[in-house]
Amino acid sequence: MKRAFEYFIEKLILLSGIASIIFVILIFIFLLREGLSLFAATNPLEFLFGRNWYPISDPPQFGILPLILGSLLVTLGAIIIAVPLGIAAAVYVAEIAPLWLRDILKSGIELLAAIPSIVLGFIGIATLAPMLKAVFHLPSGLTALAGSIMLAFMAMPTIVSIIEDSIVSVPKSYKEGSLALGATHWQTIYKVILPAASSGILAAIMLGIGRVVGETMAVLMITGNAAVLPTSFLQPVRTLTATIAAEMGEAVAGSSHYYALFAIGIVLFVISFVINLLADMFLHRKVK
Amino acid sequence: MKKNKIEVKDLDLFYGDFHALKDVKVGIEEKVITSIIGPSGCGKSTLLRVLNRMNDLVEGIKITGSVKIDGQDVYSPNCDLVALRKQVGMVFQRPNPFPLSIYDNVIYGPRVHGEKDRDRLNALAEESLRSVLLFDELKDHLRDSALTLSLEQQQRLCIARLLAVCPEVILLDEPCSALDPYSTLKIEELLQTLKRDYTILIVTHNMQQAARASDFTFYMLLGEMIEYGETKQVFTSPQDPRTEEYITGRFG
Numbered sequence: 001m002k003r004a005f006e007y008f009i010e011k012l013i014l015l016s017g018i019a020s021i022i023f024v025i026l027i028f029i030f031l032l033r034e035g036l037s038l039f040a041a042t043n044p045l046e047f048l049f050g051r052n053w054y055p056i057s058d059p060p061q062f063g064i065l066p067l068i069l070g071s072l073l074v075t076l077g078a079i080i081i082a083v084p085l086g087i088a089a090a091v092y093v094a095e096i097a098p099l100w101l102r103d104i105l106k107s108g109i110e111l112l113a114a115i116p117s118i119v120l121g122f123i124g125i126a127t128l129a130p131m132l133k134a135v136f137h138l139p140s141g142l143t144a145l146a147g148s149i150m151l152a153f154m155a156m157p158t159i160v161s162i163i164e165d166s167i168v169s170v171p172k173s174y175k176e177g178s179l180a181l182g183a184t185h186w187q188t189i190y191k192v193i194l195p196a197a198s199s200g201i202l203a204a205i206m207l208g209i210g211r212v213v214g215e216t217m218a219v220l221m222i223t224g225n226a227a228v229l230p231t232s233f234l235q236p237v238r239t240l241t242a243t244i245a246a247e248m249g250e251a252v253a254g255s256s257h258y259y260a261l262f263a264i265g266i267v268l269f270v271i272s273f274v275i276n277l278l279a280d281m282f283l284h285r286k287v288k
Numbered sequence: 289m290k291k292n293k294i295e296v297k298d299l300d301l302f303y304g305d306f307h308a309l310k311d312v313k314v315g316i317e318e319k320v321i322t323s324i325i326g327p328s329g330c331g332k333s334t335l336l337r338v339l340n341r342m343n344d345l346v347e348g349i350k351i352t353g354s355v356k357i358d359g360q361d362v363y364s365p366n367c368d369l370v371a372l373r374k375q376v377g378m379v380f381q382r383p384n385p386f387p388l389s390i391y392d393n394v395i396y397g398p399r400v401h402g403e404k405d406r407d408r409l410n411a412l413a414e415e416s417l418r419s420v421l422l423f424d425e426l427k428d429h430l431r432d433s434a435l436t437l438s439l440e441q442q443q444r445l446c447i448a449r450l451l452a453v454c455p456e457v458i459l460l461d462e463p464c465s466a467l468d469p470y471s472t473l474k475i476e477e478l479l480q481t482l483k484r485d486y487t488i489l490i491v492t493h494n495m496q497q498a499a500r501a502s503d504f505t506f507y508m509l510l511g512e513m514i515e516y517g518e519t520k521q522v523f524t525s526p527q528d529p530r531t532e533e534y535i536t537g538r539f540g
């Protein structure tokens with residue numbers, strides 16, 4: 001009886017494993033089928049590099065260059081803000097903060113990760129946008145910069161905790177060796193510890209980028225949502241993800257607009273895949 | 289009679305409530321090799337780390353007494369920690385080259401202390417690597433990662449890295465315990481040549497090593513100094529029966 005039960009459990013687990021793989025494959029096939037249908041009518045190069053996204057004009061234009069650049073700009077801004085802050089915070093938590101403060105900070109960072117992105121977006125609209133509007137004298141605060149700042153906050157917990165882990169796992173003997181040569185704590189941090197933790201830092205940046213590129217709702221709310229070629233951070237933009245979220249409801253199933261949104265999905269999929277691959281590579285790279 | 293380089297008096301050290309060094313008193317001459325021996329946990333590393341204040345990192349540590357190097361009290365409030373650690377260098381049990389190139393390892397110290405001149409750095413690197421007999425072997429590989437070296441080479445590199453900051457005292461904490469017997473002998477030979485210019489303290493668990501490589505021997509037990517004297521005398525006619533038990537292998 002017990003035997004049969006174990007057998008049953010074992011098979012059940014096996015089945016769930018197989019099921020999850022099958023689901024991934026099915027999703028991927030579906031995405032490809034729907035997305036690639038677009039290219040029956042539209043040239044792939046025109047899709048990727050077209051400067052106009054007019055999905056419902058007649059004839060429609062499906063150029064996603066503004067969206068790609070929108071995503072790039074917002075991501076770049078977020079990374080420029082989040083990486084230095086993240087490294088500094090991680091160094092502080094791992095190396096400088098006294099023990100009692102370390103625990104408080106670590107739970108604080110975890111708490112930041114637990115805030116739903118929609119809530120952050122909401123807070124961003126209520127506080128960040130008016131502030132940017134006033135500071136830069138803009139017609140509206142809903143800009144790429146607002147998106148970048150908010151996404152930086154979303155990416156920070158991931159970035160800080162991965163960098164902190166990699167700093168903590170730098171062998172203590174490096175630190176001792178450096179201090180014993182008369183280096184100061186600060187010299188030891190930037191000349192030995194950070195270089196030794198560099199693969200973890202790169203992985204953290206990659207995963208941070210992944211988090212930022214994939215973020216949707218908050219970005220939709222706060223970037224101003226204008227599908228135009230961006231020229232500065234102080235201008236409304238629209239990202240790939242926000243486009244899908246905003247237009248999926250109104251696109252008629254089977255229309256080329258509908259297919260175009262799936263094609264954007266493929267682009268996003270490829271981007272995330274490459275980023276995760278890179279992050280994995282950095283994380284598992286052995287120190288040469 | 290040479291003058292004492294290191295003068296330790298009434299040294300007590302506590303890790304929290306644990307009394308790790310008890311009333312240690314020792315004077316160490318300049319340019320000799322002193323070996324510190326004793327069973328595991330008797331405080332050898334602790335004593336060594338008192339001398340370059342590597343213990344400062346430990347939380348809850350309390351140190352009383354006086355530790356003077358060249359007459360300067362190491363624990364006085366106006367002691368310059370950076371200068372002290374330049375003067376008193378340390379080699380660790382496991383070779384710990386930084387994950388940088390061989391060259392960057394050697395000139396790490398001078399760079400940290402503000403030396404920017406290329407020629408001067410190159411000269412220092414060459415001189416230091418020569419002193420540890422690595423230069424001819426490695427002169428075409430200075431840009432390779434230090435982690436590609438054998439353990440013995442890594443330990444030599446760590447010594448070279450130290451020599452590059454021109455210390456006066458070198459502390460070695462079981463520097464050969466990760467090395468094979470042949471490499472161990474080579475490192476001992478190296479210490480004999482370094483003795484001409486440096487005051488050397490070496491912690492070791494290897495009685496033969498203490499006997500053949502050192503001029504003075506310091507035997508510790510449970511944080512106390514049991515015996516201190518010329519190595520020959522300590523090993524042939526120890527004053528304390530506990531020392532005899534230890535060095536003849538009946539204890540520890």
Ligand SMILES: Nc1ncnc2c1ncn2[C@@H]1O[C@H](COP(=O)(O)OP(=O)(O)OP(=O)(O)O)[C@@H](O)[C@H]1O
Nearest residue numbers: 303306308326327328329330331332333334335346
């Ligand atoms: N950071 C610390 N906190 C608390 N106790 C410590 C600390 N470091 C060492 N001790 C204790 O102090 C005593 C002496 O330690 P020490 O490392 O100096 O011994 P040792 O003679 O070097 O031993 P070994 O031969 O094993 O290296 C040991 O009992 C050890 O448990």
Ligand SMILES: [Mg+2]
Nearest residue numbers: 332333334461
């Ligand atoms: Mg020890």
